[in-house]
Amino acid sequence: MVTLVNLRAYWRFLVVLYQFFPLIVAYTRDKRKYLLFGGGRRVTTEMRVKRADVLLESLLTLGPTFIKLGQLLSTRPDILPPEYIEVLGSLQDDVPPAPWDESKAVLEAELGPVEEAFDAFDSDPISGASLGQVYVAEYEGEKVAVKVRRPGIEDLVEADLRVIRWSMPLLMRFIGEGRAFSLENLADEFAKTIREEMDYAEEAETLVEIQENFADDDTLVIPEPIPERSDDRVLTMEYLPGTKINDIEALDDRGIDRTELATNLQRIYLQMIVEDGVFHADPHPGNLSVTDDGRIIFYDFGMHGEVDPFVQEKIVEFYIAVANQDVDGILDTLIEMGTLSPNVDRQVMGDVMELAIADARGDDIEQYRVNQILEQVESTIYEFPLRLPRNLALVLRVAGVVEGVCVTLDPEFDFISVATDYLTEEGYREESVQKIIEGVGQQGQKTAQSLFRVPPKLERVLDRADRDNLTLNVRLEDNRGVLDKLAKRLIYGIFLSFGFVSTVIIYALNPENLVAVGAAGAPTGVVALLLWRSFRSRKGIRTTPQFTRQNLKERRRE
Known part of the structure; x- marks a missing residue:
């Protein structure tokens, strides 16, 4: 294989x-x-x-x-x-459905003969995608949706x-x-x-977990899985029809408040990401429908994600900074998450963030201001300093798709206001303020202690300096013997200079006495040779760069 x-x-x-x-x-x-x-x-x-x-x-x-x-x-x-x-x-993600005979082979390999596994089965799929397709069937007198993995997709x-x-x-x-x-x-x-999306057993587990997280929430509906008719390649679940969430006319005909619908959708995702740590990661309109009473139906939990506590904390800090229009706080949070480079031009990025906040709030923005900021971005950062760590990329993808759905429902939707209200109701903003107060208190305590400790010490140092009795002990780390090599070269240089001058003087006084000149010049030649070898030797003074592209890549992989 x-x-x-x-x-x-x-x-x-x-x-x-x-x-x-x-x-x-x-x-x-x-x-x-x-x-x-x-x-x-x-x-x-x-x-x-x-x-x-x-x-x-x-x-x-x-x-x-x-x-x-x-x-x-x-x-x-x-x-x-x-x-x-x-x-x-x-x-x-819309490709022609696989032939029924091939899908039937997958079904029967997992569940046995279709006629025995289900009361009835419609061989025409109601939806088709690149990895699987969904059929409607009857099981124990109830309509069910049966998701079947596309034949041969694993090897491809x-x-x-x-x-x-x-x-x-x-x-x-x-x-x-x-x-x-x-x-x-x-x-x-x-x-x-993509491997997780092909594993229908894992999808069923995620579906149940998210269902339990929203057990007391009546703003959404998640289909109930049927374990006895499900496996790695087949997932059978409750059939829940509804109106597509982007079908505006149908929603209006049913008298559904679209602004409330958008608000509920964003609050649901805020809870998934900020509170629960596991979320439905494919919220495009094909996977979201609405019941006649205005509840949101979620389909297809194959693409899902998890958020670790550190990222959850930083997302909360980011939303709070946005709510407070604290641009420096936004940039600091993005840098801590690894999304922005620490060397980013904060002035330019600050202007970009201010523009983004104003746009999200629906404020009127003068076109010249937009053009001015775009020129700044293009002239200073051709390579936009945005990086998405693996654990954050899926979160931002979901945020972008959810934003698109919410704007479709209500073009004037205020994301910041909804997020701010949610964080306030759940107590996150109070916790943030409390942390700031505690941090300020600790810093104030340290500062007060320093105010009492530093003056006496500083006075003693100044007294010793005034008496010319101040000494400094400096310790140099020299594991590679660099200072020794420098000292040797300095001594060689002094002897070479002395020998050269002595030889020239002897030769000037008695040019015919070649023995005396040679006796003075021979040691000088030896010293010159030693000095030359110290510079040519591969064991001389060298340094190893601590940051190169190669070791940076290695550290990044680690």
């Missing part, structure tokens, strides 16, 4: 290389105008849009794995320019993941160091995510 996957991966690598060859040539010419020589060339917006269209067609041609990869890339502004993000945003995905891993060194040649960091994380994240 491993050999077959390898053979398939080699073949797929050639196919992928053929599909992306025009883009590889174009990017190479950006660095060298005539491929092998010449300067670089300027890439215009029109060129990026054309290339993004080529990339879109290539991803569609390459099939399910690369369609999923394109969807993930469409939410990663830290890797792709805005033109690519916009084009890939139209990429839909494993082969494609190897191709992506093999392609990474080539891709690194065309992007900056900051984006390379994010791309490596994305590759690891994508491999983990």
